[in-house]
Amino acid sequence: MNDNEDLITLKVPAAAEYIDLVRLTLYGLAAKIGFSYEEIEDMKVAVSEACNNAVLHAYGDMRSRAVLTGASVPQIEVRFVKKYDALSIIVKDEGSSFDAAAAAKLAQPVDGQTIDELQAGGLGLYLMQALMDDVIVSSEMGTEVVLTKRLLRSGDL
Numbered sequence: 001m002n003d004n005e006d007l008i009t010l011k012v013p014a015a016a017e018y019i020d021l022v023r024l025t026l027y028g029l030a031a032k033i034g035f036s037y038e039e040i041e042d043m044k045v046a047v048s049e050a051c052n053n054a055v056l057h058a059y060g061d062m063r064s065r066a067v068l069t070g071a072s073v074p075q076i077e078v079r080f081v082k083k084y085d086a087l088s089i090i091v092k093d094e095g096s097s098f099d100a101a102a103a104a105k106l107a108q109p110v111d112g113q114t115i116d117e118l119q120a121g122g123l124g125l126y127l128m129q130a131l132m133d134d135v136i137v138s139s140e141m142g143t144e145v146v147l148t149k150r151l152l153r154s155g156d157l
Helices: 018-034 035-059 059-068 100-106 126-129
Strands: 006-013 075-082 086-093 133-137 143-150
Touching: 006 018, 018 035, 018 075, 018 086, 035 086, 035 126, 035 143, 100 143, 126 133
Parallel strands: none
Antiparallel strands: 006 075, 075 086, 086 143, 133 143
16 A cells, blocks of 8 residues: 555445445545545445445355354455545455356356346446446455546546
C-alpha cells in the first residue's frame, strides 16, 4: 500500500444478513471519494456478488456445522483500498477455493435457449466484470476477489 492510499478493513460473519454492513460501508466511503450514485450502485451489486459467493460456496457446510456445534462462524474479510483515482474492494474468505479460470472455460453461450431452459447461478463473476473496471480472482488459501472501480474526475476528460 502506498502513502497516498487509505485502508479500511471490515470482518463480518459469513452469513447473508451481514452483507448489508459491507454495502453500507462501501456506500459511505465511495460517496466521500466522489463516485456518482450509479457507480456506487454498480459497486454495491458487485461486492454483494463477491460476498454471496463466499457465503454460499466457500463456507456452505462449515457455517451450518458451526451453528450446530457452537463453534465460531467463519468470517469474510473485506478491505477497501481508497486511492486518489480509484477504489479497490478486496473480498477474502478462507473456505473452499474457487478456480475462476476453469469456470470461465466451462461457460457456454446461452444462444437459442428459452428463459425456462436457463440455469440460475454462475453469473456472479460475469456480473462483477461487467460492473467494475477490473476484477481479479485468486484461489490459493480460500478465494480473494479484488474489485476495482476507477474514478473519473472532471479534469480527466
